[in-house]
Amino acid sequence: MILSSMQNVVFGYGNEPVIDHISLDIHSGEFIGITGPNGAAKTTLLKLMLGLLRPWSGTVTLNKEWAGNRGLRIGYVPQQVASFNAGFPSKVIELVRSGCYQRLGLFRRFTAEQEDIVKRSLEQVDMWEYRNRRIGELSGGQKQRICIARALAQEPQVLVLDEPATGMDLESRIGLYRLMRHYVSKHGRTVIMVTHGLEETSPYLDTVISLERKENEGWKCLVTNSCSAHFGPEA
């Protein structure tokens, strides 16, 4: 099923477009990797998909009905979010619990089920023993892991990760890719991840979206595996 569809999308900063007439369908239930060199507009593509940026022209449609009556929940871990908020005066467990707020609304209390979800999310990224630490006391990789745990605690149908492995050691990175693969294969979730290390992640991915620069043609979006894509103004 199509989760997000981009048709002839153009977007840029200043006067020059960085996304130029890209059409792309994202299917649910897949582990999708977005890759490309620096400046290839990977994060921009992600933000357009999520509706955080409005395209200059073209359409972006997020199929919210796909999630059913409970509503679509998207867990998002932006690039370097943990480092930016290093001084945030919060305990690790407070931050991860905040992932449950969307489901709880303004007043509903935390139940034992929610506390279990928070515990499981922290255990899955090997950070449960750090639950009472202040965020600022953690290393860059650990901060990144608790932000992923926060997104997992949302119990999202779609998980969007922008270079989540930044600052993590090899073991933690492989653990993260395995965990995401597990979420997709066993729980039918969709994971979209911006990554630089394609050689490391490709064994776990279903689909790869590569943003590549072609001579005299600007940036192009190439999709391998099951995703369909069309390029150029005529698409």
Add this chain to the structure above:
Amino acid sequence: MLGYEFMQRAFWAGGLIGIIGPLLGVYLMLRRQVLMADTLSHVSLAGVALGSVLHLNPALSGFAVAVIGGLVIEQLRRSYRTYSELPVAIIMTSGLALAVVLMSLKQNLSKSFSSYLFGSIVAVSDTQLRIIAVVAAVGLVFFIVLRRPLYNLTFDEETAAIGGVHVGLLSFSFAVLTGMTVAAAMPVVGVLLVSALIVLPASIALRIASGFTAAVLIAIGTGLTGVFSGLTASYYINTPPGGTIALILLVFLLMAIAIQKLIRRRNRKKHS
């Protein structure tokens, strides 16, 4: 001291502002909007001057203009994302320039203006106390009811937006509340020092608190202690309350830094 009605009013006003100001300050600091309180106090001063010139109630006109200023800053913040301090500088200078020009139009304003600039215990009128009570009540309801979306918004606006928080609406309501709080606090601490009451307790709390809830509670506790001791000292030694409260809070901050350094040094010695 508390036998005087004006001191009772000052303590009530100070107590209410001592709760809502530091609470707001924690969020302002974490959203990197520390200078917003200072800016809005200058804008509010222009509102007070405008009210006097137009023969309106200065307290109410100052209040209204501060709220409008908050909304304008929020709108400009969205337009100048890369230079978020720029709208603050623009509005601050505009507010002060307007206040100075309006003041010159009315010669007998300067005396009452000094009470707005530096705060005055006797400056708290019944109307102002009522305004402060309403602002404190609205602020407390706002921060208690919306504590969950506010936490997410403060941590990161993008993840909050995707997580279902109405970021635009919440940010605008926050800006309105900031304008309201600043305008309400002005008679007690004065235009020039209103941000001290909002920022200093929060900066102490953010240094020593282990968690978010603890930071909020420490900020409120510090704010209240600073306000009550500042008002008392100001009564007995006849100093402006704004400056006295700010100096006491500054001493608290220096003490917090010193104690924290001592604890760290002791911990390092234990491990070496």
